[in-house]
Amino acid sequence: MSRAQRSSFPAARRGVGQSGAVRHATGTQPGRAGSGRAVTRTLSDDPLGGTVRRTVLPSGLRVLTEAIPAMRSVSFGIWVAVGSRDETGPQAGAAHFLEHLLFKGTHKRGALEISSAIEAVGGETNAFTTKEYTCYYARVLDEDLPLAIDVMCDLVADSVLEAADVETERGVILEEIAMHDDEPGDEVHDLFARAVYGDHPLGRLISGTEETVTPMTRRQIHSFYRRRYTAPQIVIAAAGNLDHATVVKLVRQALRGTPLDTDPATPAPHRPATPAVRTRPAATLVEPKESEQAHVILGCPGIDRLDERRFALGVLNNVLGGGMSSRLFQEIREQRGLAYSVYSYASQYADSGLFAVYAGCAPGKVDEVLALTRAELARVAAEGISEAELARGKGMSKGSFVLGLEDTGSRMSRLAKGELLYGDLMPVDELLTRVDAVTLADVNALAAELLSRPMSLAVVGPFGEHDFSA
Template sequence: MEHVRSVAVGVWVEAGSRHEPEGRIGMSHLIEHLVFKGTETRTAEAIARTMDSVGGQMDAFTTKEHTCFYVQVLDEHLPLAVDLLTDILLHPVFDAEELEREKSVVLQEIKMVEDTPDDLVHDLFAAQLWEGHPLGRPILGTREAVNGYDRAAVLTHFGEEYVPPRIMIAVAGNVTHDRVVDLFGRGFDGFTRAVTPRTDTPPLMKAGVNIVHKPLEQVHVIMGFPGLHHSAPERYALFVLNDVIGGSMSSRLFQEVRERQGLVYAIHSGVQAYVDTGTLYIYAASDAPNFSKVLKSILKELREIKKSGVTEEELRRSKDHLKGSLMLSLESTSSRMNRLAKHEMHLGSFLTIDAMLAAIDVVRHEEVQALVTDLLDEDRLVLTTLGPLDRRNLPRELHR
């Protein structure tokens, strides 16, 4: 990206919450925090000051399938970015006192999620959808688990999971491939660690209704259906279908439930994809008296799509929306870096912008309609609610 002056650098580790054994729930997220708390040559304050001194940004995030440590700086400061990233991953000290402080920080983060219903309902939904599988666990872990970790447990997990074969580097911005290889080659020189084998099993989706009572102003709901895994050939057709259902302001659910009926402020659909499974979901929030109307309206729209199909106008509009959103997102170096990494991890190769635009363009009406038939199966529906709801407020067909 020669037209920009910045560079985004990400070190991606295939270590997420789904890879944690039963006794290490939330460990990946805790380690994400801890590596910034000091290395053999830098204190936590020194790491922060070094990045602030060049006006850069340094952060990390944990998902169910990976952890990413990233830096965004001016292109002239790329060597510093690489030095910091390799330092925190090769030489973290995991100081015992810092560990206790950071455990307290993570516990506050867990409490914050518990006080944020539109976040909490997603954790409850995952726990119901993937019951008994690591995908169903919260990324942050539980209070009991986090409280119980000591330095030895952190060192063991870090040594087993943060190994070269599970690490990938993605960079986007005003930089050349050779320069990146040279800098990281020197930064990771001598980094060798054996891989500990894992046992990954695909999850089974469990249909049903879960009503969680909590004194809130609104009832938050997620309605989920089967989805597709990361590399499924039909994924672009699913992106189009999601856009039609609730992925944009012109979508069926947004227009009907919010704009025409005024029953909600927030309603949308989304796609969650993993290496071996996925889900298509709908989220909405409404006060208890209107909740039954909201659910009935959502089900009515989904049944109408199954009965009459997606229109040609909806197909064209959704394709245009997806292509426009894609093009706008690629103006950001950090977005490009994220896309590079995900393509490599999920597909094993990088798709050009033209290839992605073409993949959207060639989605056929029949492909979208086939997904409607295959995925929008009410017998496989998963419903999670959080708030002041009585089961009697559910539509009769959802009394399970």
């Protein structure tokens, strides 16, 4: 399994929104989950992609596919609307722990059978956990899709969670946490989330800590599994050379008789109930660590993923620190040689977001790097960006999005995130139109508001007593 993820996709790569999807009934009348029948709709016939269809099963589980006949592979994913923000304090790390355990065996297959079944046909399988969802996926040749569906549905729906496996994976996860602590470039991002969100679940480590993972019992994990992994919370997505009706049929067969094959008591919420994010004072957190390089992140609360300004934010992010031609890269690396890596990024959640600048530099250069970063953010907040920068930022947003759809895995992810996180799928052409519609006034208004907010700071490096407030 992959390491726990921070879920920091750039805003410009999120090709989805609240409206604009093309919806046409195909063979059925509109219905709802739990009505005893599946409801299928065509969401789009995209000129830059294939035909996208969506079926809601009677259980409330949703299946989306994009048929791309020119491909010889298929990416298949099971996405669950459960992440680390859905845990209580004592449960911290449960979602990630569970991600590991589901690969350890079901009533039909052992751990070796799960991995060897996919590898025997040249496929690959993995999983990752974020703050708001968990994903299990496989990529196989088109002819091996039935096998991938059967294996992946089996492990997500019918894992046994043996007590011995819990102990084995506990050791693996504790090693993963220790490894993370040895990588300050990763650690600083988690430290920054804590600086902004404090004790809120969005501020906690996705993997949990040694203090929460060590005492976690098999019973606690199993309870989390059965309460959270329900059909209305799950989206299955597939992209590649496939037939939608066949995928739906295979999914229903694979889930027959499992806990995911029952009618829901209530429809799926757009987002499971979790504590609301509250504004807190800006904070500075420093993690002393003997290292050759210092890692710093300066930033503030951003906007949530449904905010209509997300397209303007994508442009602003590109101009400030989205590439080698960005203001921060040119100022800090190209002109002054103060850092090897410097960039800005935006993370967006259901009800909150982050905007931040990262830099890795020699410890003795931290003060200068921070001063230049603060000055550039203040300059853009006060003066805005130019027309030339607007055009370049929009071009970067459109290009990165379209180029990011060149493989079945990214297309599968787009389907799932559109459904799971936004409740809709924005056609590619409409997304490009929305980016084109961003005006200089839009970006400058957002910059004036966003970049004037109090800034939090996270620092990992060889520092004891040091004043970072200047």
